[in-house]
Amino acid sequence: LPGVVDRAPAPVTSADDPRAAAFRQLRGRESADVLWAEGPTVVERLFGSGLTVHAVLLTPAAHVGMADRLPLDRAEVLLAEQSVVNEIVGFDLHRGVIAVADRPTPRALTDVVREANRLVVLEGINDFENLGAIARSARALGADGLLLDPTCADPYYRRAVRVSMGEMLHLPVARAPMNEVFAALDLAGFDTWALTPRREATPIDELVRAGVSAKVAIVMGAEGPGLSAGVLGTRRNVRIRQRDDVDSLNVGHATAAA
Numbered sequence: 465l466p467g468v469v470d471r472a473p474a475p476v477t478s479a480d481d482p483r484a485a486a487f488r489q490l491r492g493r494e495s496a497d498v499l500w501a502e503g504p505t506v507v508e509r510l511f512g513s514g515l516t517v518h519a520v521l522l523t524p525a526a527h528v529g530m531a532d533r534l535p536l537d538r539a540e541v542l543l544a545e546q547s548v549v550n551e552i553v554g555f556d557l558h559r560g561v562i563a564v565a566d567r568p569t570p571r572a573l574t575d576v577v578r579e580a581n582r583l584v585v586l587e588g589i590n591d592f593e594n595l596g597a598i599a600r601s602a603r604a605l606g607a608d609g610l611l612l613d614p615t616c617a618d619p620y621y622r623r624a625v626r627v628s629m630g631e632m633l634h635l636p637v638a639r640a641p642m643n644e645v646f647a648a649l650d651l652a653g654f655d656t657w658a659l660t661p662r663r664e665a666t667p668i669d670e671l672v673r674a675g676v677s678a679k680v681a682i683v684m685g686a687e688g689p690g691l692s693a694g695v696l697g698t699r700r701n702v703r704i705r706q707r708d709d710v711d712s713l714n715v716g717h718a719t720a721a722a
Contacts, residue, residue, distance in 0.1 A: 473527060473536070473543035479551035483542055486564050487521050490622075491554035499567045500622040501630065503559035504530055509630025511535055516566040523549055526560030539563070567620050568633065573611065576638040577648045580608035581679050584719060585645055585656070587695060588686035590617045596627025597716030598684065603631035605720060611681070612639045642695060654679040658691050658699035659722055661712040665701035668722060682722045684715055 476484055489495055498518075501510040504526065511517060517539040522530065523546050530536075549557050577583070584602045589595050595617050602610060612619065616639070619625075625632050640648075649656050655677040657668070683699060685691035690712075704713065704721050713721065 473522075473541040476521075476542045476544040476548060476552075479548055481542075483519075483540070484521065484544075484552045486519060487542075487552050487562065488554075490562075494622060496618060496621075497567070499565045499620050499625065499633075501563045501565065501633075502557070502561070502622055502626045504533075504561055506626055506630040507561050507563045508533055509633060510563055510565055511538070513568075513630075513633040515568060515633065518564050518566070520561065520563040521549060521552065522561035530561065568637070571609075571636050571638045573638040573640040573644060573648050576609040576611065576636045577652050577654075579636065582607045583609050583611055583649070583654070583681040585611045585613075585642075585649075585681050585683040586616050587613045587642060587683065587691055588615045588689065589684065589715065590615065590686060592617050592621050592623040593627045594687065594714070594716050595619060596624040596632065597714075598719045599624070599628035599632040599635055601716065601720035603628070603635050607635070609636035609638070611645050612637065613642045613645070614639060642692075646698070649681050652679065653677075654681045656681045656683060656699050657702040657722075658683045658695050659685075659718060660690055660696060660701050660703055661706075662696075662701060662703060665703035667705050668702050669705060671702065682719070684719050684722075687715055 474483060501507045511534050519540040519542060520536065521542045521544065524543060527543055553562065584598060584607045599610060617624065619632055619637050646656065659682055683691060683695060704718060
């Protein structure tokens with residue numbers, strides 16, 4: 465059938481095999497033109513995302529564990545021993561599988577806001593692992609999308625996708641300047657809570673007891689500096705109760721708690 469390839473994996477015995485050229489790109493600076501999914505669960509979530517998967521590189525052990533879980537007839541499948549896989553990608557791929565796919569099409573800010581009731585807004589989150597952890601919690605605990613300001617890291621970078629366990633691919637994501645984000649949220653009737661460890665901020669549990677709006681967006685800032693003065697000065701400041709002798713929560717943990 466058109467668009468369907470032979471399910472049998474193609475054996476690769478040399479890192480110089482032309483069929484592995486796309487994966488050799490990982491030896492240098494990671495391309496922003498494609499999406500990389502690493503690890504069994506992440507690759508499985510990739511196939512469930514609707515994105516076009518071009519190729520999958522995996523070890524024999526990974527193939528045995530995944531052959532019945534994935535529609536591998538939708539992509540070229542390359543099979544190589546662990547040492548060859550490591551040489552191809554330039555690092556120890558101990559999870560045994562990596563795939564290359566098309567990136568998600570960027571979403572318009574207004575579209576994401578219009579379709580959501582719960583949103584996570586991020587300012588200055590430039591650590592890929594924090595970004596991935598936030599996406600994983602957001603997807604698991606009820607958020608309908610992520611809104612990123614221009615200073616946030618690439619949400620589709622391999623490490624961010626990996627730490628999110630592939631959930632980044634199942635969340636609508638839009639990127640826009642913070643003033644445009646707030647204008648869209650206000651127009652759509654969202655309550656917007658700026659999370660901060662400041663003791664004068666309103667405890668989040670008090671707001672919950674008073675009754676939560678049908679539409680709520682929580683705004684999270686980067687590790688260390690937190691949210692900018694511009695955000696804290698224009699949005700309701702909200703804090704998570706914690707012990708007084710603890711400085712603050714990691715932003716990923718704080719997002720999950722909120």
